[in-house]
Amino acid sequence: MSMMSKVRRRIPGRTSQAHRKVTVPEMLAGAVVLFLVAAVAFPAALAPFDPLAINPADGFQGPSLEHWFGTDESGRDIYSRVIFGARPSLLIGAVATAIGIGLALVLGSLAGLGGKALDFGVGRLLEVLFALPGLLLALVFIAIAGPGVVTSTVAVGLSTAPGYARIIRGQIIQVRGSGMVEAAVVLGRTRWQIVRRHLLPNALSPVFVIATLGLGQAVVWASSLSFLGLGEPPPAAEWGAMLAAGRTYLTTAWWMTFFPGLFIVFTAAASTVLGRGLQRRMVR
């Protein structure tokens, strides 16, 4: 093994460059993300219609040159609604992921740095949270706190936190026992200096990569909650809520559910592909 890697290191274009080369799926994913970012930033520039303007005479139209993704029961343009829906859908996903990581950072640091008793306590708490499926955990939280955009965001964040917390704890423990920390102690660094300078930065960098993967998942979960009517109330253009609204007409107007669903899939897939790419490059 050691020899293989030695041999490999000398082969140009095999690991170093080949690993950094952007693949075709990564380029496509990048294009999707660019489009989504544009939709979040300037929805009006991309969407031809008002997402909320009702025109019952144009209801249930299939995809056409005028209405690319068709119209819904009230004659609203699905394409425009999908574009305008990017902002709330992605915002919920991003904020939820941020909440999840923030919470995980506290839990993981407590477990990794707080000594045996805290590690044990946090460990058992995480196990209890792990025992419940993520979405169920979110539902329990909503059952207690009541439905709404804010609660569903917090709920998704809460349900992703245990996974991140475990990773952060593991990273901290790994870095804690590394030669670099010992070298810092020998140089006379205080505990706090070591935590701030070496432990947290090194423990967190892989977490951000994994968060890219988690972002797609969070968007899916947020949409699921909206689909169940626990997130954005109608007639807001949120992807999950659009799915929920379209499901009644699934047999007659497939485009009402298909296109919002497609964008959820695109988002999740793009963030997964980019996350994996980042991960691959981080591990040399």
Place this chain on the structure above:
Amino acid sequence: MRADVLLQVDDLTVGFGAGPVVKGVSFSVEAGQCLALVGESGSGKSVTARALMGLAGDTAEVSAGAMNLSGASLKDLSPRQWRSVRGQEIGFVQQDALVSLDPLRTVGREIDDALRLRTKLSRSDRQARVLKLLNDVGMDDPALRAGQRSGELSGGLRQRALIASAVALNPALIIADEPTTALDATVQAQVLELLESLRDAGTGLLLISHDLAVVSRIAQHVAVMSGGRIVEQGPTAAVLGDPQHEYTKQLLKAVPSGHPRGTRLSAEKLHVRDRAVLPKPLTRPDSGPVLEANNLTKTFPTSNGLFTAVDNVSFTLAAGSTLGLVGESGSGKTTVARMALGLTDPDDGDVRLFGEPWSGISEKERRGRRPLIGAVYQDPLSSFDPRMTVEQILVDAVSGGKTVRAGAHRDDVRRLLDMVGLPGAVASRGPRNLSGGQRQRVAIARALAPEPRIVMCDEPASSLDVSIQAQVLDLLDELQRELGLSYLFISHDLGVVRHMSDHVAVMQRGRIVEQGGSEQIFTAPEHPYTQRLLEASPRLVLS
């Protein structure tokens, strides 16, 4: 071609897209003889060996005028044909037996695999053969060992198991790639004996090694490789005794054993450019010891009771001198080092730094005096924060961990790099993008940044090529003279310890069995363990 030539290689070239790595190499191995390919990492010796087994990889372009094993050509074999050559015709022994053996399978099964696939022996015959093989390679209890997994065996036993699986099918040729590099001296001697006996039984041996002492002991012929070419080859005594090529001469000069303390090992003159910019030596306390260890004892709890890692160890380190601590792995050297660094407190006994207590005090009390003692480790890379550049590492060391503005301490960084003979351009690079020798120099620069009086060196050159090792040892020596440093120098390599130390303490199973002046220990050892260690340590012997 003579009849007894087993392996004939003519004009072998191996490339990986961008230019050849092995450039027109020719050599031959005879039955019952050993040819050693000697060279440093990157010289192409391992690639050569792998090409001979069809393992150079998919991207490799292998071409040769001739590549014959027992008269049959090895050129342009199909993967299937290669598989029958490997194991049956050529046995392969790798450096690291821990990763070469499947950790989930018993040693017996590992060896049995080859027999099951390639012979028609019955199950019970194979069983008997496995036990015989394990017995032949010198395993004490073959039946027990056959049932163990590689993780349960010591390094020496693992290497034997690997050799047993390599010779299971009686291959005519064995290729051994650094077979003893990771092993302790006494274990290394046993493994070499085993390879020697296989060679004497008529097996051809192609030994890949960077260790000239090992080579001089077992090889009849030597081929010295550098930059993908064989620069010199011939009978071992001739090549090593009267080297013609400049590179061979350099390699030989770099071997520390046999050169008294104070002689330079590397050809390159390290420059300490300007004395004025060196940190001024602090005033030494009058001849008092800088570091004292009194009756140190340290135990660790294990599943079967307490394990005494360090047992009643005492030593003193005099100002401006080097105390060498030798011993094999598991002898407690590193635990002693950790206690000397104030990273672990002894269970019993105490450490004193400049006469003041250094053990049994709180980290807060220790912190103020930590700049007095620095450390250089065997693996510098793991001791660096991978997120930092060399400049950041050194600035951090100079500034005492305080956050400073970018560009601060630039002069200090330059001075430190200069002191360890590195160009200023290295500062902006990450430690990952440096060579092994450069990394160790950065580690030394970092250790020196707080202007310590003592440096603890734990195997500082053990993972380096011999010529790089020579440079690092020379650098440490030079810095000691310039700055009046005291070294606690830990190594398993007796040659290195002898070269570096004024005093030597020999450790075995947690105890210091013998200590005294370096020359006295190495020329007139009194303790039987020291004698055994010295005997086992490979020396350059030219018959």
